[in-house]
Amino acid sequence: MTYKWNFLTLTHDQKNKKNELAQELNIDPVFSELLLQRGISTKEEAFGFLYPSLADLHDPFLLPDMEIAVKRIERAIGNKERILIYGDYDVDGTTAVSLVYKFLRRITNNIDYYIPDRYDEGYGISFQGIDYAVATGVKLIISLDCGIKSIKKIAYAKEKGIDFIICDHHMPDDQLPEAVAVVDAKRHDSIYPYKELSGCGVGFKLVQAFSARNDFPFSEIESLLDLVAVSIASDIVPITGENRILMHHGLKQLNSNPSFGLRGIIEVCGLTRKTINVSDIVFKIGPRINASGRIMNGKEAVDLLLATDITSARIKSKNIDKYNEDxxxxxxxxxxxxIEFIDNKLNINAQKSIVLYNETWHKGIVGIVASRLAERYFRPTIVLTKSNNMISGSARSVPGFDVYKAIESCKDILENFGGHTYAAGLTLREENLEEFKRRFGIISFDEIEARMMQPKIRIASEITFDKITPKFINDLALFQPFGPENENPIFLTRNVTDAGGSKLVGRNLQHIKMEIVDPTITLPVQAIAFSQPSSFSLLKENQPVDICYTIEENTHGNNTYTQLMVKSIRKSNK
Structure with missing residues (x-):
């Protein structure tokens, strides 16, 4: 893949501030530059970013309707009403349900949980789920990661004598459901300081508020942060602000004392003796939790996350691992x-977006496929299939194009839709498919510029290899956890040459294991360049190259070593 190299730049005022901030913090100016790129310009802001503190979490009662929600839960517990915790079948939904259920079951036994079936019920609140609540004597449903648009279904529950508390993080419509409480930072009337919580994060704020109102020590809910960390990483919400605090401390919990359920997943992932990071959640832990809802039913994931002993957790984890293999x-x-269809039947160069429909494709997989296609062709992609006589699927986007907004503009021909700027889901009738494809194609053609269809590397700073010292590595670690809007910084080093040990590796010799130097060092640096075999000849011809890379710390046995993860290689101009 050919990348365009873009350099992140500072304003005139930021350039003047760079050295001053570095001196105040006793860090290399490279790191003050990284802070300024993130909008952090004072010593106080820098400390809050580099050393995330739970004391800096926002007051949960600033969320709309939080006071009402807590009072309704207190009344339900006091009256011994049966409570149902309801959530979506993906990682965010199942972790949210697990978190709130784990907390409330310490207080009441009159509690149950429900995860809709992806195939029989679809996304969000379902009539079947409400009927289950009626049949089991439920008087209060707490929905997590869904419900913000379920106006008809909430009205149906109200007719049946069931109250709803909606805890969601998706964009609401102009009209809100008639629930007892609608807790969502994205409400138009919200004054909450941070808008990007995950669904599980909203669930955590609910139990934080309940704990504060009832004088429970914060330590009683701190152990739930491992679930919040898994949700934040898996739902690809920004790792900024409050999410950064929750993620930082959630990773600590995940690495030091995870719940039995997460410990079982960690074991089947082969992560037991490794320091778990965001990438491990995104590529190993999250997909296994998701596999339950994709292949069978998301309730099994909640059963696992609620395991009360390691033996049952291991058994459930092995089952879910098998779903992940499938x-x-x-x-x-x-x-x-x-890919075969796109390459052979679609003139991709004439397209600014991709919409594919195949009624035989598995509904639980289309979101993953859409992600892979968007990454491969660098165009917003929607992958659709048939389910219960409807067409439904998932959309993924590229930087600069709001796929949720584009889908929302077609809502008059959709049965249901929801999501975020870069990822969304939708359902429509078959007779509306061609019209939807036509409209979405027009929107993407009008809004997507050619430059948006070329993958880019955003270079944070240019450095030489002699900069990469143990102190540099330790200071860089303070910027973790990395993720959306706090990306692992990409560095550029020029005039790099092979130290003699670089070689092609991998099953098809597609990757380059590099031993490289630049003019500032003599001992070679270890690096790996995945899927870039065409650049190997430059190294072996001893041509100087410029490389863009992130810096990783890897552990092999008892040894920890630094490795550069090379994103792109170019022949040097000088």
Missing amino acids: RRELDKRITDEA
Whole structure:
């Protein structure tokens, strides 16, 4: 893949501030530059960013309707009403349900949880779920990661004598459901200082508020932060502000004392003796939790996350790991079919977006396939299939294009939709498919510029290899956890040459294991360049190259070493 190299730049005022901030913090100016790029310009802001503190979490009662929600839960517990915790079947939904259920079951036994079936019920609140609540004597449903648009279904529950507390993080419509409380920072009337909580994060704020009102020590809910960390990483919400605090301390919990359920997943992932980071959640832990809802039913994921002993957790984890193997096989087959269709039947150079429909594709996999296609072709992609006589699927986007907004503009021909700027889901009738494709194609053609369809590397700073010292590595670690809007910084080093040990590796010799130097060092630096075999000849011809890379700390046995993860290689101009 050919990347365009873009350099992040500072304003005139930021350039003047760079050295001053570095001196105040006793850090290399490279790191004050990284802070300024993130909008952090004072010593106090820098300390809050580099050393995230739970004391800096926002007051949960600033969330709309939080006071009402807590009082309604207190009344339900006092009256011994049956409470149902309801959530979506993905990682964010299942972790949210697990978190709130784990907390409330310490206080009441009159509690149950419900995860809708992806295939029979679809996303969000369902009539079947409400009927289950009626049949089991539920008087209060707390929905998590869903419900903000379920106007008809909330009205149906109200007719049946069931109250709803909605805890969501998706964009609401102009009209809100008639629930007892609608807790969502994205409400138009919200004064909450941070808008990007995950669904599980909103659930955590609910239990934080309940704990504060009832004088429970914060330590009683701190152990739940491992679930919040898994949700933040898996739902790809920004790791900024309050999410950064929750993620930082959630990773600590995940690495030091995870719940039995997460410990079981960690074992099947082979992460037991490794320091778990965001990438491990995104690529190993999250997909296994998701596989339950994709292949079978998300309730199994909640059963696992609520495990009260390691033996049952291990058994459930092995079952979910098997679902993940099945998911990978389906993923590969459907992705291959989609790529073959695009390459042979679609004039991709004439398209600014991709919309694919195949009624035989597995509904639980289309979101993953859409992600892979968007990454491969660098165009917003929607992958659709047939389910329960409807067409439904998932959308993924590229930087600069709001796929949720584009789908929302077609809402008059949709049965349901929801999501975020870069990821969304939708359902429509078959007779509306061609019209939807036409409209979405026009929107993408009008809004997407050619430059948006070329993958870019955003270079944070240019450095020489002699900069990469143990102190540099330790200071860089303070910027973790990395993720959306706090990306692992990409560095540029020029005039790099092979130290003699670089070689092609991998099953098809597609990757370059590099031993490289620049003019400032003599001992070679270890690096790996995945899927860039064409650049190997430059190294072996001893041509100086410029490389863009992130810096990683890897552990092998008892040894920890630094490795550069090379994103792009170019022949040097000088």
